[in-house]
Amino acid sequence: MLAKEEEHITNISYDSVIFGFNGKQLKILVLEYHNTGMFALPGGFVKKKESVDDAAKRGVRERTGLDKIHLEQFYTFGAPDRIDTEPVYNIARGLGEKINKDHWLLDRFISVGYYALLDYNKVKLTPDQFCDSINWYAIDELPKLMMDHKQIVDKALEALRANLERKLSSMNLLPEKFTMKELQTVYEVILDKELRRTTFQRKMLGLGILKRHEKLFTGAANKAPYLYSFDKNLVQSN
Amino acid sequence: MLAKEEEHITNISYDSVIFGFNGKQLKILVLEYHNTGMFALPGGFVKKKESVDDAAKRGVRERTGLDKIHLEQFYTFGAPDRIDTEPVYNIARGLGEKINKDHWLLDRFISVGYYALLDYNKVKLTPDQFCDSINWYAIDELPKLMMDHKQIVDKALEALRANLERKLSSMNLLPEKFTMKELQTVYEVILDKELRRTTFQRKMLGLGILKRHEKLFTGAANKAPYLYSFDKNLVQSN
DNA sequence: AAAAATTTGTGTATGATTTACGCATAGGTT
């Protein structure tokens, strides 16, 4: 069933770019609407008495099963022509509903963009009523997204990069314990450039926020790396 | 006359934090509504077919007479309780208008925040129909602002500081030509800390975006400083 | 006119931080 006008604020939506990291690539969650072949970012509408932040959190929770995630607002997309009515008709048709020309969902929407960083392995993907599927896609292998969702992704990536150092955004992309190499790969994939191993290690250890744990024995023919975790006591504010 | 519902998108507004620099202090534009004693940021509503960016630009143009200013969107304020109905009633009363409980302006508003940097001396302040006055206030001597406008200012300042180095935001706060000392003062006032003269000068010249011009003879009993300008060819993107 | 006062522009020395390189060491394979 389509969202009801009387419960929501018209002309306002949110879209979320949810990043995950599979050990090699940076991925984002993309969903496919029923019977339309259309791909979109997880987004939704704001209830009358709900903050935009809460609306976005609710949307992510409903779609990933994850609670207590940190969403970062990065930009608001306010162009009057960013909305295409075609996809909306398609989605409605996919749901077996009919909508009129003056339906509120066909009007323009100003969308607040959020991004989140999740531990790829912890996310249990559960397509909701609207979607055929919800899946991780590598950011350089995205399907064609509807409307301006590709621009939203680009802008989110830009914001993520800008905040990487300042906000230690990498924290939530890795499991509790990780090797220095894994951490470095996260940085390399997000920044899309290679980093010097020794420099990186020194910088990270120099921040004084990593706790060293036991070594990780993988069975590979090499020295076993230490495992580290973020010492959340030492990571102030963010 | 109050803004008309039929021309605008409901529940959406913008607020702008307009920074200027008088040579000593960082200031922002604050306006006072007719007969209310209430101070607010210049803000407004979005027309049905207008982008949010354009709405904000229009608002600033109408109030400062300045065109072609660069507005930077920094945050969207989406809490459901950020709006106080009291000020709205007051503003209406100040205009001699009466509004009902269900008037669109009394509903909740999600506000997109923008900041701009202007050359203090170029701005001709022209209060519009709603306002008694529009004036520059030093950021540490602001009057009590209505609703959550103080938080909006704080957030704008935070964004300005974070972007200062990266975006050379200082560009628009100074006249075409300026001395190194003036540029340094801008940085010092925005960052709210003193900088070392020699280090600062070296860093700025090292960026390779300053053109040196003739000297400035002020009549002071000291060596005349060079005038500089930003070489816009060399300042990429921003 | 010379001296004083003041501020800019730049040279140089010192210190800190980043980057580069190398290698001992640990773990695994053959």
Added chain:
DNA sequence: AACCTATGCGTAAATCATACACAAATTTTT
């Protein structure tokens, strides 16, 4: 046991920031 590979860390080189100093430029004072 010999060998291969990747980590962790020592150290050198290079880069960047800071401190200090001083000459040059300008007007006022003497």
